[in-house]
Amino acid sequence: MITGIVITLNEEKNIKDCIDSLQNVCSEIIVVDSLSSDNTVKLAESLGAIVIHQEYLGDGIQKNVGISYANNLWILTLDADERLSKEAIREIKSLDLASTTHDAFAFRRRNHIGSRWIKHCGWYPDYCIRLYNKAKTRFADVKQHAAVQAQSPKQLNCDLIHYSFENIGQLFAKPERNFSSRAAKIMYQKGKRANAFSPFVHGLNAFIRKYIFKRGFLGGVDGLTVSLSSAVNSYLKYAKLLEFQRDPKVLENEDFNKVW
Incomplete structure (x- = not known):
C-alpha cells in the first residue's frame, strides 16, 4: 500500500489530473496546501484527498510534512504538475515493496514546455527519487532543491511526466517561481x-x-x-x-x- 503526497499552492489547474494519476497506485492521497486562495483545496477534498494546511516552509521541509499523516509505509511524492506515465503505473504495480531490499525508487522525468518534451539541456532523463520507504528515508530538510536521501535506491525503467511550463513566457517568468x-x-x-x-x-x-x-x-x-x-x-x-x-x-x- 502506498500513500501519495502532493504539495500545493494555487494549483487548481493541475490538482485533479495529479490526484487522478496517483490514485492508480495509491490507497490514500495527502495534499499539503500552502494556504491556496483558489479552488485547490475544494477540488482535492472532492477527490477524496486528505488536506493538510501548512504555510510554506521550503521545498524539502514541506514535502516531509505529510509523512506523519500517512498510514502506509511507502510514500509516492509528486508535484502538482507531474503525472505518472502508463509505464510508471505498470512498473509500480509490479514492485514487491514488502520484501524489496531497496529503500527508494527513482523515475526518469520528462520535462515539457507546452506539449513539447525537452530531451536536451540536462532536462532528460533527469532521474528523481519519488517512491520511498518512510521508515528508512525522506526528503532532505532543506528549503530548495530537495531530494530524497536514499541509501540503496533503484532506477526504474519508466517516466514521470512533468508539465513544467505552459509556454516559453512562463519559462522566463512563471508566477510564484x-x-x-x-x-x-x-x-x-x-x-x-x-x-x-x-x-x-x-x-x-x-x-x-x-x-x-x-x-x-x-x-x-x-x-x-x-x-x-x-x-x-x-x-x-x-x-x-x-x-x-x-x-x-x-x-x-x-x-x-x-x-x-
Whole structure:
C-alpha cells in the first residue's frame, strides 16, 4: 500500500489530473496546501484527498510534512504538475515493496514546455527519487532543491511526466517561481558576495553548460531558449545579490523574512 503526497499552492489547474494519476497506485492521497486562495483545496477534498494546511516552509521541509499523516509505509511524492506515465503505473504495480531490499525508487522525468518534451539541456532523463520507504528515508530538510536521501535506491525503467511550463513566457517568468530573487536573498543571508563581473560570468557559464555540455544545441530553438533562460536566471541571481550590496535603499525595502 502506498500513500501519495502532493504539495500545493494555487494549483487548481493541475490538482485533479495529479490526484487522478496517483490514485492508480495509491490507497490514500495527502495534499499539503500552502494556504491556496483558489479552488485547490475544494477540488482535492472532492477527490477524496486528505488536506493538510501548512504555510510554506521550503521545498524539502514541506514535502516531509505529510509523512506523519500517512498510514502506509511507502510514500509516492509528486508535484502538482507531474503525472505518472502508463509505464510508471505498470512498473509500480509490479514492485514487491514488502520484501524489496531497496529503500527508494527513482523515475526518469520528462520535462515539457507546452506539449513539447525537452530531451536536451540536462532536462532528460533527469532521474528523481519519488517512491520511498518512510521508515528508512525522506526528503532532505532543506528549503530548495530537495531530494530524497536514499541509501540503496533503484532506477526504474519508466517516466514521470512533468508539465513544467505552459509556454516559453512562463519559462522566463512563471508566477510564484521567482528563483533568482529567492536565491539572491539566500546567498546574501549566508554571507555570499558578488563583484561587478559575477552576473556576466555566472550567466555565461550557465549558458555554456546547458547549450554545449548538456547538448542544448541538439534541441533546436527550444534547446537555445532553455539555455538562454538558464543564463538569464543565473545573471539575475548575481545581479540582485550585487544590488543588495551596493544599494542600501533596495536592501532596506527587501523583506528577508519572506524568502519563501
